[in-house]
Amino acid sequence: MFTKFQKSLQTGVVTSHYPKEKDYAPFRFRGRIEIDNERCKQCNVCVEVCPTNAYTWIEDKDKRYLQLDHAKCVFCGMCEEACSYRAIRITNDFELAATHKDGLLVKAGLDKTASVEELGMKLKEKIFSVFRRSLHVREVDAGSCNGCEWEVVALYNSPIHDLQRFGIDMVASPRHADCLLVTGPPTRNLETALIKTYHSTPEPRMVVALGACACSGGIFQDCYATKNGIDNVVPVDVYIPGCPPRPQAIIYGFLLALERIDK
Amino acid sequence: MSINRQPYLDNIMNRFKGNVVVAKGSLENEIYISTNKENLDDVCTYIHKTFQSPLSSIICNDERSLNKNFTIYYVFSLPDKDLFFIVFIPVSEQQPDFPSITPHIPAAHWYEREIKDMFGLEPVGHPDPHTLVLHGNMPANTYPLRKDFATNTRLPHIESKLPFARVDGEGVFEIPVGPIHAGIIEPGHFRFSAVGDTILYLDAKLFFTHKGTEKLFEAMPYTKALFLAERICGVCAASHATGYCQAIEKVAGIEIPPRAKFIRTIILELERLYNHIGDVGNVCIGASFLMCGSHGFRMREHIQQLNETICGNRYLRGMITIGGVRFDIHDDLKKHILDLLDRVKTDFKELVEIMFTSSSFLDRIETTGRLSLEHAKGLGVVGVPARASGICRDTRRNHPYAAYSEIDFDIPVYHDEGDVYARVKVRVDEVYQSMSIIEQCFNKMPEGSIKTSLKEFPPYKQALSYVESPRGEDIYWIMTAPNNMLYRYKVRSPSFCNWPSIPYTIPGNIVPDFPLINKSFELCYSCTDL
Numbered sequence: 001m002f003t004k005f006q007k008s009l010q011t012g013v014v015t016s017h018y019p020k021e022k023d024y025a026p027f028r029f030r031g032r033i034e035i036d037n038e039r040c041k042q043c044n045v046c047v048e049v050c051p052t053n054a055y056t057w058i059e060d061k062d063k064r065y066l067q068l069d070h071a072k073c074v075f076c077g078m079c080e081e082a083c084s085y086r087a088i089r090i091t092n093d094f095e096l097a098a099t100h101k102d103g104l105l106v107k108a109g110l111d112k113t114a115s116v117e118e119l120g121m122k123l124k125e126k127i128f129s130v131f132r133r134s135l136h137v138r139e140v141d142a143g144s145c146n147g148c149e150w151e152v153v154a155l156y157n158s159p160i161h162d163l164q165r166f167g168i169d170m171v172a173s174p175r176h177a178d179c180l181l182v183t184g185p186p187t188r189n190l191e192t193a194l195i196k197t198y199h200s201t202p203e204p205r206m207v208v209a210l211g212a213c214a215c216s217g218g219i220f221q222d223c224y225a226t227k228n229g230i231d232n233v234v235p236v237d238v239y240i241p242g243c244p245p246r247p248q249a250i251i252y253g254f255l256l257a258l259e260r261i262d263k
Numbered sequence: 264m265s266i267n268r269q270p271y272l273d274n275i276m277n278r279f280k281g282n283v284v285v286a287k288g289s290l291e292n293e294i295y296i297s298t299n300k301e302n303l304d305d306v307c308t309y310i311h312k313t314f315q316s317p318l319s320s321i322i323c324n325d326e327r328s329l330n331k332n333f334t335i336y337y338v339f340s341l342p343d344k345d346l347f348f349i350v351f352i353p354v355s356e357q358q359p360d361f362p363s364i365t366p367h368i369p370a371a372h373w374y375e376r377e378i379k380d381m382f383g384l385e386p387v388g389h390p391d392p393h394t395l396v397l398h399g400n401m402p403a404n405t406y407p408l409r410k411d412f413a414t415n416t417r418l419p420h421i422e423s424k425l426p427f428a429r430v431d432g433e434g435v436f437e438i439p440v441g442p443i444h445a446g447i448i449e450p451g452h453f454r455f456s457a458v459g460d461t462i463l464y465l466d467a468k469l470f471f472t473h474k475g476t477e478k479l480f481e482a483m484p485y486t487k488a489l490f491l492a493e494r495i496c497g498v499c500a501a502s503h504a505t506g507y508c509q510a511i512e513k514v515a516g517i518e519i520p521p522r523a524k525f526i527r528t529i530i531l532e533l534e535r536l537y538n539h540i541g542d543v544g545n546v547c548i549g550a551s552f553l554m555c556g557s558h559g560f561r562m563r564e565h566i567q568q569l570n571e572t573i574c575g576n577r578y579l580r581g582m583i584t585i586g587g588v589r590f591d592i593h594d595d596l597k598k599h600i601l602d603l604l605d606r607v608k609t610d611f612k613e614l615v616e617i618m619f620t621s622s623s624f625l626d627r628i629e630t631t632g633r634l635s636l637e638h639a640k641g642l643g644v645v646g647v648p649a650r651a652s653g654i655c656r657d658t659r660r661n662h663p664y665a666a667y668s669e670i671d672f673d674i675p676v677y678h679d680e681g682d683v684y685a686r687v688k689v690r691v692d693e694v695y696q697s698m699s700i701i702e703q704c705f706n707k708m709p710e711g712s713i714k715t716s717l718k719e720f721p722p723y724k725q726a727l728s729y730v731e732s733p734r735g736e737d738i739y740w741i742m743t744a745p746n747n748m749l750y751r752y753k754v755r756s757p758s759f760c761n762w763p764s765i766p767y768t769i770p771g772n773i774v775p776d777f778p779l780i781n782k783s784f785e786l787c788y789s790c791t792d793l
Contacts, residue, residue, distance in 0.1 A: 003617055004554060014561055028575035028590065051487035076490050076581055139447045143472040145789045147497025147578055150541075152447050154567070157548065158560035172445035188420070189398050189471045190450060193442050219491050222415040224407055225475035244497065246577060 025092040030075040032093040035108035039087035046079040070104040071215035074243040097253030138177035142186030147244035148211040179206040185213040185226035320755040321374035363389040370643030381408040399423035414482040430456035449788035460773040476793040480752040496790035502732030504583040510728035510741040515720035523587030524666040525708040532697040537566040538733035539690040549779035550627040587714035628683040632768040632780030646735015651685035653678040658731035683783040756790035
């Protein structure tokens, strides 16, 4: 008995202070991608090396712009390595979550402000303000690789991130939940289960898409066994990209959903 | 390291005379033996029994465009030599069946059902030929891994009901669990037939997370497929990436720089460390010993944060690349790693001390979920559960790769136990071994480059690749196609071998012990279902 107390007392408090204190991801961490339109020579190399087709060209007023979709990105870093003009820079910013899929796009050279205003429309009804102080979450694996699951476990079971300090709790059944945290592309074999789970959750309910697979199908997109993102099956309120997103990024996503962060 | 393969060849040739042909293999430790449907069972059983070599994988390949046949490859690995026997038979499209070897080699049962689902070839004589992967929700006569099936085909969803075996009798009731679980785990469906709290029978249905991974490999250029390989499984990312890269390096015939070999070894051991420490904590949570669980997860988190510093991803993704590794470990980082491991070692020792002196915890894990040596051998169990049941098998020793042949380490094996306790003990011992391996790697690591370049590889070449992931032996088989594409990439994960053994460990245990037993096996669904 004594050794147990001793061990815990010796260890002390280990919980992180994110987001009160800013968390800096390590130097090699691959987060938000920035495109420098001045430097981009439109050589198409990034489009070719990307394993998930996250880069596309968009036409606007007879000009061609590079567009990156963070929802599809698996943060492999190949684009930055391949770009010989240094137009692509991978930062260590992990706070990528957005309430609308357009918020995950990086449009090189295009004025961003216009689209941001459109983007505000999703949560304007404030129906989720009832969850502001307390949110009960059911995690649903719709075919992920287990990476996102372990990050949620790290959030919930590890004393370092301790999700409960935000009043967010994981519950055992969708019937107890306000929010479904869904991972996976989703797969064909789980589609029915996901729909049933969604309908078992009492309203108002919120759906959070966690990880590249849930946001867009990720690397498993366009396959006979998967759908391209869970928003093809159930409506999604918040997207948290990353492969997998680090625990702090998931916390950021939750707080964004609960309107505790102004963006 | 050269192996004398001639005695084995003579042995087989003498026994089967004209019924087998040894095909020319380019790799020294792979012997390809061609035979036909009639002799398949005899040849496989003979190799399996005479050389005590377990079945490592069965691979079906649609080679109709090359030789008008499907080919099925049966891979057996020798237990004491770095040598593989690969028996193969042709199966024609007109007669789409093959003899089942399951009655003599039970470990083959899932492979044969998988082949039936994915290629539409019927295993004749299989005791349980139900659908495995596709859940019967695909239209009839659609076989995803055939070459005439396009990767992005959209098919209607057919209503289907999966067959379940159950126990009938007075007082016996059935408890269905999943696929959406109460815990934060992957999806599987389990049906317990129980009397009171005691389980009589367990039927498990998996393959809910089937994502068509093997089909996707065939649709991607090899450079992009690396990132798919990393995403076969979240927590064995480095092992799957290493397996993929080794396969490509073998067919291309390139050797990676020595420094890269050592860095790969370090990365693979870090993966084992964070998994094992987390799993030990997870078993504690399964036994409601939350305090030790929290300490376990805290240490796992420290190592994952270290992973993020080393390669930018908490799951070691993006570190291993074809021809070597992407990032070097310089002196500052080396010091940081060794310091952290030193702290974790003391920390972990204290945790284990508390765990193994707690009588209530020991009461939950001792004699719980026993896997007998006979079952383990018969079903071809690998990795931690195999070593806890008395099978001394570790790919790092049996078929060395990366820098393991230059490292000195022990393989913990517990005989006559096979319970949850033994599996936890194997993990605990392996944690210390991994730390020692990492230290040795840093001492022996030479200076130099970390990557060799590879531009292209020859088409239609085959090779095996193997890695010991934290869960056990991963076997990969690759066949290349023209234009730097893959013709077939077969992944056989340790969980695929170990899942069928779980229902044998459950009967006689109580329902609340199931999560505990499941956690002690720590099997992946995603790399089983692919």
